[in-house]
Amino acid sequence: MKKILIIEDDIDMVEAIKVVLGEKYKVIVSFDEEDGYKKIIEEKPDLIILDVMFGPENKTKGFDLAIRIRQNKEISYIPILMLTAVNIKYPGFGFSPEKDREFLPVDKFIEKPFEPKELIKSVEGLLEERVSKWKEWPFKGE
């Protein structure tokens, strides 16, 4: 059974994700950045579901954690599915995994509240990818 690590500070959101993915995958949970990073190294999950903003100050810690993951060559291959309550299309935010791969090294975004079917499809898609996109990260010349 493939392992998915959810790093998200909203316990109810975590529960909803677990209900959707729990039957097919082994779901591990972490509620903060440091613990999440530790669990990635210990558990080597097949996929990480990461919240953009979490913690008491609502900082974009998810971005920082994604960069830390990509910097560590032992875990940098793991695909990241990023969850965000901030609409991806906000002006001033305007980030996308295709355009901003340098500072946002994640594989896909899903907006909160998520569509269960879309979540399942995205997870399946990312788990099927055999070759990691992140071997060469940081990408030179971008």
Next chain:
Amino acid sequence: MGIKDRINWFIKLRWYAILGVLLILFVSEFIFEITLEYRNLFFGIILLLIGNISFYLYNKRIEKNENKLYRFAIFQILYDLFLLIYFIHFSGNLENPFVFFLIFHMVISSILLSNRIAFFFSGIMSLTVGILGLLEYLKILPHHHLSLYKNFCLFNSFSPWVSVYIVLTLTLFITTYMAISIINELREKEKNLIQLNELLYEQDRLKSIYVFTISHDIQGSLSAIQNCLRVILDGFTEEVKGKVREMIERAYNKTNSLISFVKDLLFLSKIKSLKEIKKDKFSLKEVVLNIIDELKTKISEKKISIDLKIPDDMPIFANYDAIRELFFNLIVNAIDYNTWGGKIFLEIKKRPEFEECYHIKIEDTGIGIPNEDIDKIFNDFYRAQNAIDIKRDGTGLGLSIVKEILKIHNGDIWVESQLSKGTSFFLLSQVNIIV
């Protein structure tokens, strides 16, 4: 008013001065029958004319460098000063009542220049007039007597011209002092107003950041509630039926409309909190076509026909997401508040008089906006009663968002509407939006 504007004003004033001198000469000759040294005075006018044409042309191409502009202003004042002395000398010196027009020159230099330099000019001017008077009194320079005073010459003895000279000097210095005091006070007030305005803008921005943070928290929690309900409704837990299902559906729908509201609030506060916005080049036509494609189910459900008039080559330099949101909101409104089988007409064209300006018109055949509501529809949270009647769950933020997006792109929007006949929104985007 910056120094460049003040120089423009100064040059404009000089055209009037030229006309004024010509008028004075005319009046002196034909009304008061005073004979003047016309040859020399006309030469002075020609010098003034050539000078002002050169200043006008130079001012057009001078770069906006404070120091250069300042030096340019000083040069102009010196040039005027020289010509004034020239005119004074050839028109009777202190005998000429127009000598008091020197005061205008002092007022102008007080406005244009720093306090010290303005006083310095007053000094130079008084000194020059004094020296000129003395030279004419000592007959070193010829005195051009004004025929106005038939049997009296101011420069025949010492005390008459010295008395006029002392009064003139005092008037010049007092005027300079007063003009400087008033100007300083005005400049101080202007500075305070600018600071206050910046402070207000910053406070408003901070408020928007605060609203953004709160809205984001609320949206996070609402998303969690909605997802918990959604997994039940989608059958990921035990099956729910009947009244239980209905009640969960109600709660789900309610969170749905709350989320749309918070999303609008997030968008609005985000755009209000931005100091500047990221811009890219993209096609306006593509944006509109994508939105229409996204909304095709909604459009066909209401049997609405859409007529588009957008040229293919419409590149725009703006924030893609913001412009998309702007058109999305306006097109959704035109659908939602339209009648069944209604029409939407969307036209984008370049304004013939300004190449960089786009004129956008979005017209529908919908319910229209009551006259008394027209001025309020761009206010946050405001919805006209007939709009609430037709669609209960609107947020009242859509048009505020549109207005804010235009504001950050230096554009404007206005509306014309007839109740039960339809509404037309007109948008004008200005230079900065386009490359």
